[in-house]
Amino acid sequence: MAVLGTIAVGLAFATAAYGLLAAVVGARRRLPALVESSRTAAYSLMAMVVAANAALMLAILSNDFSIRYVAENSSLNTPAFFKVLSLWSAHEGSLLLWNLVLAGYLAAVAFRFRAKPPETLPWALAVMYAVSLFYLFLVMVLSRPFASLAEVPADGRGPLPLLQNHWLMAVHPPFLYLGYIGFSVPFAFAMASLITGQVSDWWVRITRRWTLVAWGFLTVGLTLGALWSYAVLGWGGYWAWDPVENVALLPWLTATAFLHTSMVQERRGMLKLVNLALAVTTFSLTTFGTFLTRAGVVASVHAFTKSLVGPAYLAFLLLVLTAGFGLVALRSQQFRSEGRFDSALARESALLGNAWVILTLAFIVLLGTIFPVLVETVSDRQVAVGAPYFNQVGKLPFLVLLVLMGVGPLLAWRRSSWVQLRARAAMPAAAGAAVVVATVALGGRSWAAAATFGIAAFVLVANAGELGRVISSFARSNRRPLLAAFPAAVTRNRRLVGALVVHSGVAVAACAIAASAFASQTEISLERGQQVGFQGYVLRYEGLQPQPEAQRMVLRAPVSLLRAGRSQGVMEPALNLYPAASEPIATPAIRYGPLTDLYVSVLGFDENGRRATFRVLLNPGVSWLWVAGVVMAFGGAVAAWPRRQRALGGAEDVVGAGTLAEVG
C-alpha cells in the first residue's frame, strides 16, 4: 500500500506539473489543444489523488503498521468508524484529504467549463495547478503519509483521544476543507483576470457562484465545529476564540464581504479592484490559516504536531501575498470603476458599508489572533488574547452590521428616498422596539443582549417583509394566487431570496449568541446519593459506573434529574480513559431544549468514585445557533443553485426589491 500510495502521489505531482505547464504554454502561444489537454489533466490528477487517499485508507483499515502514519494514528482496537477518520486526524493524512478536495475543485472547474471556456480559463487552471503542486510537494517530500517504520510495531498508538470521541469528527473537517479550499477557485479566476488584465462581467458572476459554494460549506463547517466544541469538550461553550477557530472565521468574513461587493460590480460595474483584492485576500487568509495551524506558531487545541513544514508554508504564504497583491497593485489603474455612487442612501452604499464593517470585524479578529505572535517577537514574553477582547471589541461593529443587514434590502439601487425608507422600515423598527421593551420588562439586565434582540427582530421582520414583497409582486405580475406563485417566485429570485434567508439566519444566530448573557453555571461536588438544586432542577449523583470498552474505559457518572418534584430521567456525563492519553477526555451530557440546554459534565472523581465533581450549566438559546447555521447554509444553497433554464439569459433577480422600488 505504501508503494502504491507513494507512486500515486508522485504521478499526481507530475500530472499537476504538466497541467500547469500546458496551461501556461497553451495560453501564451495560443494553442487551444494544449489548453484542452491541461483541462482534462485535471481528471487524471483527481484520479491519482483518489488513489493515494484510497491507499492510505486501505492501509489504515488493514492495520498496516509498517506505515508510520498508521502506527501513530490507528490501532487494532480502534473501532472501524474512527479508523476511517484517522485518515484526517493528523497532519500527513489530512494533507492527503486536502489534496483530494483541491483536486476535486480543479476537476469541477474543468468539468464546468468543458464547453465554451472563458478566455481566462487557462490561467485559472494554471493557478490552481500551482496551488495543487505546493500541497502535493508537501505530501511527497516534507510530510509523507506513506513513510514507513524500520521496525513494524505489533500495535499502533491509535488516534488522538479527542478525535475518536465523537461522530462529529467525521463531518466537521471535510466540510471545513470543502469551504476553505473552495476559495482557491475564486482566487484562481481573480489571478487569471489580473494576469491577463481582463475583467469581464462574467468574471464576477462565475466567481460569486463558486464563492457562494465554498462559503456555504464553510458555514456548515464552522457550525459543526462549534457543535463539536459544545458536545465534546465539556467546558460548556461553543466558541473559544481559539486561534484556529479564528483563522477559519477570517476567510468566511472576507468571503461574505466579497459576496456583497461583487453585487455592486455586477449591477453597476463598480468596485472591480475591491472585488479582485477581496478574492485574493480570502485565499491569502486560508493560506495564512493553514500556516498558523500547521506550522506550530500558536498553541491551540487544533494545532497539528510540529513538523518541518513550517518554513514551506510560510514561503507559500509569502508567494501568494506577493503575487496576489503585487498584481493588484500593478493593475490598480486598469480596473477603474465604470459607475459611481449616486447617493449615500442606496443599496450599493449599504453593501459597501456592510463590506467595510465586515472587514473591520475581520481585522479585529486577525489582530487578536496574531497579537501573541507579535508580542513574542518583540519582547519574548508570552501573552494570550482571550475571549473578552474579541467580545468587547467586536460587539459594536457586529451590531452595526446587523442593522445594515436589515436596512440594506430595504434600499433601492442607485438612489433611495428617506420617505421610502421610513415607510418600509416602520414595521421592522416597531417590532425591534417592542422586543427591546419586552426584554427589559422581563428582567433582561444586559444592554447588549437587549439591543441585539431588538436589532435581530428588526432584521427578521425587514427581511421577511422583503420576501413577502417579492412573492406578492411576482404573483401580481403573473396573475397567480400567492401560494401557487411561491415556488416560481423563489426560483426566479434565487439570489435575493437566498440573501434574505441568510440574513434571517444571521439574526437568529445573533440572538443565540446574545442569549449567552443569561447563562448560569456552577461547579459542584456530590457524594453518591447526595442531591443539589440548580435553577429549578434537582440533580442527584447516582454513583460511578465504570464500563470497559475495547479501546477505552468509560467512567459514567449518572445524575438523576428532578424538576418540580417530577423525575426527568437520568443524564450520563462520563470521563473516558484512553490508554494513550495522560488526561481523561470528558463526554458531557446535554439536554437540548428549544429555550435552554441543561449541560452537565463530570470533571473528576474522588474516593474511588464515591464523590464526583460536576460542572452544570443552563445555556439559553444555544440550540438556535445550530438552527441558524442550517438556515444560513440553506440560504447560501438557494442563492448558489444553478438555473436550469439558460434561455432566460443573464438577468437574474427578475423581480428584485430594487427594481420594485425603481418602478414604484
Place this chain on the structure above:
Amino acid sequence: MGWRRWTALAAVVVGVGLTALLLGSGLGHDPNRLPATLVGRQAPDFDLQAIDGGGQRAHLAALHGEVVILNFWASWCVACQTEEPALRDAFERYRDRGVTLIGVSFQDSATDARAYAASRRIPWMLLDDPGSRTGLAYGVSGLPETYFIARDGTVSYKAVGPVNQALVNQQLRRLQAEGAA
C-alpha cells in the same frame, strides 16, 4: 508606470516583508514549550518495582553518586521505538562507566509493557509506575521524555521527544566531566 503604481507595489513589498519577519520569527518559537522547572533541582525520588515482576526494585536515592538516565516510555508510544537504538547504544557503552539507564513506563498497562519489553529484549531496568505517580512528579507531558540526572541527584537536562546518539553522548560526557572535576 506611474508613481501611484510604484507606491502601491512598494506598499505590498513592505507588507509582505513585515509579514515574513513576524511569522518567520514566530516559527522559531515553540508555543507548547514549557519551562523545564526541574532542571537544576533535585530530581524527585522514587522507589519502584521492575515490570517483569521479579521483585527487583530501584530507588533513586540509592543511586547517589551515579549518573542516571531516566527515560519515560510506553508500549503504545511509536516515537519511543525510534529512540530505542540510541538508548541501547548508550546502555552498552556507559554501563560500566557509572551510568545507570532506567526506563519508567508511563500510562501503560503492566501486561502490555511487560510483553513489549520481553519481545524486544530490552536490557536495562524497566520500572512499573502505578498511577504514573513518578511521571506526574517529573511533569511528563508527552512521550518519550528523558531526564539526565547528575551524580549529586540534580536534574541536569530534560529531553522531550526521541533522543539520538549525539544528544545522549553529549549529555553524558558533560555529566562525567562535571563529576570528575
